[in-house]
Ligand SMILES: NC(=O)c1ccc[n+]([C@@H]2O[C@H](COP(=O)([O-])OP(=O)(O)OC[C@H]3O[C@@H](n4cnc5c(N)ncnc54)[C@H](O)[C@@H]3O)[C@@H](O)[C@H]2O)c1
């Protein structure tokens with residue numbers, strides 16, 4: 001019987017404009033002039049100090065009437081309602097997100113609530129948040145709450161690499177962990193609808209592959225450049241891979257097991273684990289994805305070597321849960337297999353038992369790699 005619900009059309013979505021370069025923030029007034037005259041500038045106190053103050057001054061010179069919204073640190077409903085009320089009260093006509101993934105996710109939600117456009121100015125290259133039409137929301141205590149999807153992507157994403165290079169290299173490495181999952185998950189989810197509800201286009205497939213190519217070519221070199229605070233061509237390439245290519249690649253390509261297992265890890269209550277960055281948890285989960293993909297050892301080694309070379313976790317112990325019991329890992333697998341999870345985008349047979357075994361298989365693959373290379377990691 002033909003399935004009447006089967007999606008047949010392809011769909012690709014993206015921000016309207018992406019700008020990246022050293023000192024790009026100086027051109028923000030020019031790029032933002034078509035959006036309105038009274039932005040709500042959302043950033044936390046730390047980011048205000050390193051970039052917000054300068055941006056605010058430049059916008060005021062260009063005659064924008066800027067309202068500063070001080071982001072409290074969690075992408076929670078409470079925070080979104082509080083800052084949305086501020087924006088409404090001050091009659092703002094567009095939103096600017098300046099900061100990391102949580103600031104960006106909150107700004108997207110505020111813009112959607114107020115029916116306004118959002119301009120995203122990431123100050124780290126640590127996640128896929130800048131380009132996507134979605135937010136990951138949390139409870140004020142940091143527990144995952146829900147995903148929220150929007151009909152539009154951010155209108156503009158502007159990345160100033162002179163600011164991003166000032167961030168600790170752990171942020172760039174974490175972005176590499178997140179971006180390394182993109183191509184593998186898109187390949188595993190090739191025949192399932194993407195986040196826009198259509199099938200992946202050839203462009204999305206090519207973007208995922210290009211993203212991965214750049215990470216293997218320049219990932220380690222970029223992290224070293226970041227440590228030296230040097231904006232080099234390798235650094236620029238990896239910032240683009242982490243931010244633009246991975247963002248477009250995951251949203252229009254699709255996610256699979258790696259992000260589902262990342263979400264499943266919240267089933268374990270462990271402080272060290274939860275202090276890990278998004279991309280660090282995704283890195284280990286990507287090894288699980290490789291196991292489920294039946295990747296040969298040589299292929300596993302290629303990914304694990306890159307992860308290890310930039311300090312990403314490759315074992316459960318690296319994540320702080322080396323002593324996790326089978327019962328705990330089964331809870332991770334169960335959560336990764338929740339009905340709405342992206343793991344179901346995969347073509348292969350998936351059960352909680354298969355995922356539990358993949359987690360154990362990934363852990364021993366990471367351990368085996370450490371023994372063979374004598375590496376101890378430096379996280
Ligand atoms: N919406 C999406 O598509 C998507 C995709 C992936 C991840 N995410 C979300 O992104 C969030 C993680 O984002 P994150 O890793 O950027 O962390 P984050 O937003 O929590 O930021 C971490 C810290 O970095 C600081 N910071 C920002 N810029 C800095 C700089 N240049 N130098 C030094 N410190 C700086 C901030 O002040 C903050 O304290 C998670 O909530 C995750 O769920 C969203």
Ligand SMILES: [Zn+2]
Pocket residue numbers: 128178259278282
């Ligand atoms: Zn991610």
